Amino acid sequence: MTMPLMRPKRKNPVLRTQQMNLPPAQRGRVALGITAAAAEGRFELQQCEDCGTVQYPPREACHKCLSARLRWRAQSGEGELCALTTLHHSNDLFFRERLPWRLGLVKLDAGPTLVVHLHGEVGEAPARVRVGARLDRAGQAVLIGFPNEGSPHMADDKMLREMTSDPKFRKVLVTDGKTPVGQALVRALVQAGADIVWVGHAEPWKKTGGLEDITALPQVTLVPLDLTNGRSVSELAGEIGGKVDIVINNAEVHRTFGIGSRRGTDVAKAEMDINYFGLLRLAQEFGPALKGRSADGVTSATAWVNLLSVYALSNFPPHGTFSASKAAAYSLAQCLRAEMRPAGIRVINVFPGPIDDEWNQHMPPPKLAPAGLASAIVKALRDGVEDVYPGDVAQEWLERWRDNPKVLERELAAGG
Amino acid sequence: MTTETLTLLGGLVGALASGRIRVVDLTQTLTPEFPQIALPPEMGQCWPFRIEEVSKYDERGPGWYWNNFSCGEHTGTHFDAPIHWISGRDLPHNSVDTIPVQHFVAPACVIDCSEDVKKNHDYLLSVEDIERFEAAHGRIPAGAWVLMRTDWSQRQDPEAYQNFDETGQHTPGPSSEAVRFLVEQRDVLGFGSEAIGTDAGQGYHLRPPYPCHYYMHGAGRYGLQCLSNLDKLPPTGAVLICPPLKIQKGSGSPLRVLALVEG
Numbered sequence: 001m002t003m004p005l006m007r008p009k010r011k012n013p014v015l016r017t018q019q020m021n022l023p024p025a026q027r028g029r030v031a032l033g034i035t036a037a038a039a040e041g042r043f044e045l046q047q048c049e050d051c052g053t054v055q056y057p058p059r060e061a062c063h064k065c066l067s068a069r070l071r072w073r074a075q076s077g078e079g080e081l082c083a084l085t086t087l088h089h090s091n092d093l094f095f096r097e098r099l100p101w102r103l104g105l106v107k108l109d110a111g112p113t114l115v116v117h118l119h120g121e122v123g124e125a126p127a128r129v130r131v132g133a134r135l136d137r138a139g140q141a142v143l144i145g146f147p148n149e150g151s152p153h154m155a156d157d158k159m160l161r162e163m164t165s166d167p168k169f170r171k172v173l174v175t176d177g178k179t180p181v182g183q184a185l186v187r188a189l190v191q192a193g194a195d196i197v198w199v200g201h202a203e204p205w206k207k208t209g210g211l212e213d214i215t216a217l218p219q220v221t222l223v224p225l226d227l228t229n230g231r232s233v234s235e236l237a238g239e240i241g242g243k244v245d246i247v248i249n250n251a252e253v254h255r256t257f258g259i260g261s262r263r264g265t266d267v268a269k270a271e272m273d274i275n276y277f278g279l280l281r282l283a284q285e286f287g288p289a290l291k292g293r294s295a296d297g298v299t300s301a302t303a304w305v306n307l308l309s310v311y312a313l314s315n316f317p318p319h320g321t322f323s324a325s326k327a328a329a330y331s332l333a334q335c336l337r338a339e340m341r342p343a344g345i346r347v348i349n350v351f352p353g354p355i356d357d358e359w360n361q362h363m364p365p366p367k368l369a370p371a372g373l374a375s376a377i378v379k380a381l382r383d384g385v386e387d388v389y390p391g392d393v394a395q396e397w398l399e400r401w402r403d404n405p406k407v408l409e410r411e412l413a414a415g416g
Numbered sequence: 417m418t419t420e421t422l423t424l425l426g427g428l429v430g431a432l433a434s435g436r437i438r439v440v441d442l443t444q445t446l447t448p449e450f451p452q453i454a455l456p457p458e459m460g461q462c463w464p465f466r467i468e469e470v471s472k473y474d475e476r477g478p479g480w481y482w483n484n485f486s487c488g489e490h491t492g493t494h495f496d497a498p499i500h501w502i503s504g505r506d507l508p509h510n511s512v513d514t515i516p517v518q519h520f521v522a523p524a525c526v527i528d529c530s531e532d533v534k535k536n537h538d539y540l541l542s543v544e545d546i547e548r549f550e551a552a553h554g555r556i557p558a559g560a561w562v563l564m565r566t567d568w569s570q571r572q573d574p575e576a577y578q579n580f581d582e583t584g585q586h587t588p589g590p591s592s593e594a595v596r597f598l599v600e601q602r603d604v605l606g607f608g609s610e611a612i613g614t615d616a617g618q619g620y621h622l623r624p625p626y627p628c629h630y631y632m633h634g635a636g637r638y639g640l641q642c643l644s645n646l647d648k649l650p651p652t653g654a655v656l657i658c659p660p661l662k663i664q665k666g667s668g669s670p671l672r673v674l675a676l677v678e679g
Contacts, residue, residue: 205451205578229448230468266460 002120005156007169007195008298020295020344021093025138030058033072038133038141039386045112047073056112077131079108081145084118084125094137097295098162104145106131114143120157121147134163135384137294137344139337155382158298164384165246165303165346168193173244175200175225175282176251178208180357181307184374185250186214192378195299198240200225200251202232227251227278233285241289248305248377251278254359258320268321275325276332279306283336291343303346303381306333307373310351310394313401314408316416337386348380353393366392431678442643442656442673443493444569450642451574452491453612454585462488465670489668495660496606496614496629496639500667503634510636512666519638520659522605524561524675525549526649533566533588537579538618540591546598553651558603561640561656564590568610569644579617589616592627599635606638610646614639640673649675 027035037044047054048062049069061068084104090096102118106129114131122129122145129145136142142163147154155166172189176182177199189197199214201222214220223240226232227249253274255267262268283304293301311323312330330349337347354360356367368391376390389398400408431437444450452464467485471477490496498504499511509515527549533539541564546556556562566588571577579586589609590598598604607614607628614628624630632639640658655676660669 203451203454205575205580206454207580207582226448228464229466231448264460270461 001151002153002155002157004153005161005168005298011297017293018097018295018297019292020137021097022138022342022344023094023136023140023142024092025140027140028058030060031141033058034133034143035135035139035141037072037074038135040388041380041383041385043075043077043131043133043143044072045075045110046070054108054110054112056108056114075108075110075131077108077146079106079110079114079129079131081106081118081122081125081127081129082113084122098158101159104129106145116143116145117159118145119147119150119154119160121150121154123147134160135346135386136163139341139346139386161298165348165381166192167246167378167381169195169299170245170302171196171198171243171299172246172248173198173200173223173240173286175227175247175249175278177201177211177214177222178206179250179252180210180370181355181373182250183210183214184370185248185377186217186220188371188374188378189248190217190219192382194219194246196221196243198223198244200227200236202226202228202251225251227281228273230281233281237285237289241286242293244286244290245293245299245301246303246305246381247282247286247290248307249279249282250305250307252307253325254319254322254357256319256322256359256362258317262321268325271322271325272328275322276328279329279332279336283332287336287340290345291340294344301345303348304336304340305348305350305377305381306336307377308333308349308351310353310389310397312351313397314405314412316412318415346384346386348377348386348388350377350380350388350390351394351398352376352389353391353397368393432676436678438677438679440645440648440654440675440677442645442649442675443671444642444644446485446487446492446670449574450492451578451612452488454578454580462490464488465491487670489663489666489670492670493640493642493644493673494668494670495658496633496641496668497660497666498633498636498638499665500639501626501629501633503630504636507636510633511664512660512669513662513664515638515660517659519605521655521657522559522561523557523652524563524608524649524654524656525553525556525652526563526565526646526654528565528651529588530565530567530647533568537586537588538616539566539588540616540622541589541594542591543593543597546594546602549651556598556602556604559605560602561606561608562598562602562604563608563640563643563646563649564588564610565646565649566610567647569642569646578612583618584620585612585617587611587613587617589614589619590628592622592624592631595627595631599631599637604637606640607632608640608643608646610641610643612642614641639668643673645675649677653678 045054050067051065053064082105087101104118107113128148133141172194174185186197197220225236253271290301308330309326312326315323333349340347352368354363354367356369380388446465452462465487467483470482472481497512498507615626619626657674660671
């Protein structure tokens with residue numbers, strides 16, 4: 001059993017905020033294959049196409065038959081815990097600050113034997129365990145031995161919470177509360193146990209529905225935030241930046257124009273101003289405070305979520321300028337990730353297909369319900385993944401894009 | 417007597433220096449928080465005022481401070497030229513760069529509707545209001561601005577200033593008949609208001625829609641909106657100085673509106 005995480009005491013303001021010492025972050029190019037899969041929530045190992053051997057650690061060639069034809073394959077992770085040990089001393093600063101720390105040796109049913117971090121609910125060896133891959137605070141894949149059947153509070157495990165960004169007891173900023181997605185996010189975060197949800201409220205004189213319902217929740221506070229206005233962003237960062245643990249940037253402008261269907265650049269500029277420059281303004285103002293608090297106890301600053309679009313991967317011409325703005329945002333989000341990772345803050349990029357909202361009125365189903373998108377984002381925080389493609393359309397586009405981006409480009413030009 | 421007071425302008429300068437003529441600023445400060453006119457989201461939008469530092473005595477420019485700003489022609493306290501409306505599109509001298517500059521210095525009559533507006537946010541200035549004003553203060557001279565004082569500019573909170581509900585915006589303005597009266601019977605130079613537009617918030621539902629824009633600009637007259645400090649002006653006798661920026665084919669521009677007031 002994992003002891004449920006208790007609401008932490010308020011921070012003692014006279015104590016220095018603990019700074020982050022990252023776990024070892026070096027990985028070779030081949031080993032990054034495990035990280036790439038873990039970033040999307042999968043545990044993958046190399047399997048030899050010729051002799052079928054599953055191997056670990058990753059190598060350039062099959063350790064059994066020397067074939068170079070290796071493919072990354074998803075693993076169930078089922079295996080046997082052979083031995084375990086508890087570290088009470090480490091010269092590595094990250095582990096030294098988090099001792100004691102349990103490690104185990106697991107022989108996978110698929111073949112290889114691995115050293116893994118052990119979840120607290122895994123008992124003495126021998127025992128059946130399930131190995132999964134997670135990203136650690138350095139953003140690199142690590143392997144974790146989970147119990148075959150976990151308790152309801154297994155997410156509160158001290159070691160696991162280091163690897164994830166669970167919103168429980170954390171303080172979250174949702175940048176736009178006026179949209180159905182924003183409101184669904186607020187509800188999902190409150191449901192997930194967030195301590196405070198600050199909700200951005202731009203152009204308050206424009207009345208839209210649904211805000212009253214979420215502001216009635218005791219965890220929710222509306223805050224003035226207009227991502228087109230640098231001063232608004234910096235004022236809010238000055239006010240609450242030092243307390244925000246998770247930023248969820250869901251503010252977006254979505255219009256449905258290509259190049260020829262709308263004269264001028266005003267709509268494209270409005271899309272860029274929120275979708276791209278808005279992210280830039282937000283990252284410049286909130287990024288530094290988040291980075292400074294990534295080791296601040298069990299409710300440390302932990303994650304930054306960008307609501308992008310699967311159109312960021314390949315332009316969907318009927319929504320052409322929106323796609324371009326999301327592609328720009330995606331590129332900037334990669335830069336943000338590179339700058340946040342050394343501080344131990346995870347950047348999660350979310351690539352939904354069409355959302356069931358007013359700007360996708362003409363899109364045929366399936367469309368992603370705002371509540372579905374919100375729960376996918378909360379799940380991503382809990383699982384500690386980096387890239388999420390929620391919904392059937394996004395999954396299908398991703399598959400086609402990975403298969404052949406040029407073919408997908410032609411298909412999208414022909415209407416999908 | 418000094419030579420200064422022997423000429424008209426010399427007299428003006430002397431009166432300004434002595435305080436016998438005061439300068440009243442009728443302009444709202446341009447800030448990113450000041451709301452812009454709101455149209456349905458599928459339409460083109462007027463940019464709000466935005467400002468970004470270029471440098472502030474720092475690594476971007478060690479010895480100087482300056483900003484870049486952006487806004488629409490109709491952001492903040494601004495001037496409407498006849499070309500702004502379809503009814504004025506073919507008139508001569510209808511854009512801010514071609515309007516005769518004499519029109520930028522003109523007398524103003526201020527009709528106080530502030531008590532009516534307190535009771536009714538959708539208050540429409542009527543012909544009777546104008547006649548009552550004239551009975552008290554004399555006939556509105558040709559070529560004068562008519563300013564509708566509502567004290568709306570004292571609403572500092574943008575939400576209260578915009579005053580939207582689910583049926584749209586609720587701000588005061590002139591009735592269709594009052595606008596026609598001012599244009600046809602009084603030959604005014606233009607109409608000025610304290611709210612976000614010269615027309616009432618519900619002006620779309622008048623006949624014709626947005627009558628102040630339609631008739632004023634159709635007759636080559638001008639508009640001023642987002643004015644402030646109208647409570648500091650006398651009913652008659654003030655002179656407005658309100659030159660818009662000289663934007664080629666500009667439909668309007670943010671501007672500083674000053675009033676000269678005696679005494």
